[in-house]
Amino acid sequence: MDGGDGGTPTDDGDGGDGMDGGDGPQSGGTMNLINATMTSLDPVAVGDTASGIVANQIYEPLFEYPNGEPEAEPRLAANYDVSDDFTTYTVELADARFQNDGGELTAADVIYSWERLAAAENTARSYFILDSLNIAYETNDEGAYEPGTLAIEAVDDKTVEFTLERPFHSTLEMLAYGNFAIHPENIVGDVPGYDGQIDQETLATSESYGTGPFVLDHWESGEEAEVVRYDGYREEDRPYLDAINWAIIEDDEAEYTYSVNENADMLEIPTGQYDPGKVNVENEEGDKAFGTYGPLDSGSASGEEVNYMRVPEISTRYLAFDIPNTPRAVRQAAAYAINRREVSDSLFKGRQPPGWHFTPPSIFPGGAEAYDEHVQNEYPYGIEETLIDEARQVMEDAGYGEDNPYDLTINAYNAQVYVDIGENLRDKLQAAYINVSVEPTEFATIIQRGQEGSLQAYTLGWIADWPAPDNFLQLLAPEFSDVQELGQQALSYINWNRSDSEYATQAQEAWETISDNLEPSDEAEQARRDAYLQIEEANWQECGFINLTHGLGERFWYDHLHVEPHGGMGGSRQRHGETWKEQ
Incomplete structure (x- = not known):
């Protein structure tokens, strides 16, 4: 799901890069980019990252x-x-x-x-x-x-x-x-x-x-959007660009083809076409790494190396279940079967670090070290392994078997890596009496079906709206997951509020503790920290969300483009008033 200009699922990251000024910034030109399906450019109605990317240049x-x-x-x-x-x-x-x-x-x-x-x-x-x-x-x-x-x-x-x-x-x-x-x-x-x-x-x-620095020129739904320089912008001689154009492309192969044929100034390299051996990191600055990627193997840019940058992103990617309509044994079996290291290394090709908490390491209470320690000490399903015997046993204990399997449908976000995750889980769960059907689904359809209450399981992601655990854990708050009550205002579609389990009670009480201790004081912060762990542990037991990976933002760009590197809140938050393109 998304958080406004944040949280939409991404196949890969969108990285960042550095300015190497040469003779200095030049004015003019159109920066060509790729975007996903947009829904609205009304500032208060923006509810997905793709729309936020464009609206952020305007408002x-x-x-x-x-x-x-x-x-x-x-x-x-x-x-x-x-x-x-x-x-x-x-x-x-x-x-x-x-x-x-x-x-x-x-x-x-x-x-x-x-x-x-x-x-x-x-x-x-x-x-x-x-x-x-x-x-x-x-x-x-x-x-x-x-x-x-x-x-x-x-x-x-x-x-x-x-x-x-x-x-x-x-x-x-x-x-x-x-x-x-x-x-x-x-x-x-x-x-x-x-x-x-x-x-x-x-x-x-x-x-x-x-x-903002740009004004909307046009948006053709499903085709393209374009903004042009706002001549009344308050910063002198900004923006440098005449325009930014986004081609709306959802298909991985089409994104890659468009990119390597030099139609986009920043390339999209989906995981299926990504080769980690082509990354050459030349220097690191703080949490960012810079270098090159290549040579490219197709298109008009075949044989070229392009610029590369990566930065840890405050985001998470997950598999979620409609809790009242999916037995806990099925959810637990999936947790036993998923090997996050395999998901990270084999399916994401190392582009997304494995994740067990919903809260990303950089904002986890106590930081990355505390994150790892809590996983090692408390995670109940196996950390970097597939425990298929345990998955089978929990299903047998719930009354399932070869003659009584369970049918599960996963609506996987329609990027190949998410489909691969679903199919990988499908193949494993066959041995645990679960017949999984994986349906590649467009983002807008997942949102629509979630709001209708017609999802059994789905894959999506969330990027920070603000960099604090409560921004992530609000998706786990039972009161915000009740689709029937909240409709389009629901933050997730797990309907935990409609479960009478002890874990739903634990999670709701933890969220209420968070909500009652939001002031910027040491005492309130400690109360929040304790509650953050309680809600994470309740989710581990309930398996409403099974976290998969956290974000690593990557960006690939041609030499003629000069754009500042972005930080952990993601490239979607970046305004391009300072970006320029060699003419």
Whole structure:
């Protein structure tokens, strides 16, 4: 699943690279890239990484992850101040002008944008502002948000102040999330008190009103999207590029062919076409490695080496089950059968490190060393091995056998490596009385079927919205997994809230502890840390999610492109105002 501009499944990473200025940046040209299926460019409705990649070039929030680095910095915020109790934030706005003559950025635009995030019909992440960030608000008789009551006000035209119901340890990081991007007051009339100038469908598909370096030129669903230089952008002589074009390509082989024929400036090299022996790391800078990849073996670039970069990515990839509709024995058998080292080395060809927790190592309580220690001491199913005898035994104990097998359908994200993972598991589980059917499925279809409650098992991934364990573990929170209750607002489709198991209770209680201890204090942090482990261990026992790997972002690019390397929050968070292309 995704988290807005984060969390969509990826076959490989999308890496990063370095500037080697030569004679200095040149203006002009179109950067050609590849993207997956997009769903919306309305800032509050963006719910997948592919849409977020494009929207991020158009819209800007008050804070950002510069080049995808995990430390939030001001973007549309010129200055800010925080009260001693960490509940009141006062933000002075930068000078910026909206595209399509949307006017100057004011505090009223911030108030309107966040009201849409909280209350618009098409909002994808209302819980981010109402629950996670928890800006104070009033409720109606049903206990739901009363529109127009967010505790946010204009101090003056260029200063906005908002108050949280309680302190939150990742406030600035949350405000860097793409759904908090600012757009002009009253541009759409989909919240009370605003009539609107255009309809929501227009904002979502064909017109843009951001403050970013690029403005939407066109989006042809399933074909391509293109943004062009915004001449009113506030940074002098930026962006360097005239345009960015994304070809929408879902098929691995088609992505690779498009890339090696030099149609894309950044190449997509799916795992099926990837050769780890062609990676040559020449130097390392911090957590990033730089070098070359090649020679390429086909296309017009055959024989060439291209630039290469990799960085650990704060993400996870998983197999998930609808808990009430899939027996625990089946889920446990799958956990016994999956060998993460095999998945990492053989199926991902070493491109994605194996993962046992849902929380990635870099943000795990205590870091990577504590991550490994907890796995070694507590993981119940075998760490780097397939335990097929145990898988068979747990199924026999549940009453299954050769004459009474269980039928399981896995909707695997339609990238070959995810299909391979499903088929690898299928072959193993035959010996444990489970007949697995693997159905390659487009991302949008997985989301649709998940919201309909018609998935039995599925593979997806999640990249950080903000770099903290609670951003990942919210997917495990039973209260956020109830599709029947939440519909499109459900964060996952495991329906753990509809299970009466002791592990569901343990997970819900752990999540409530997290939710009750969100302030930036040492005491609250320790309470969260303990609860993080409790919810991870509850999931291990329940096997609602079986984690597979964590992310390693990779990027491949031709010499004529110059783009800053990105950090662990992923290349999808990178704005390309500084990117340039040799002419």
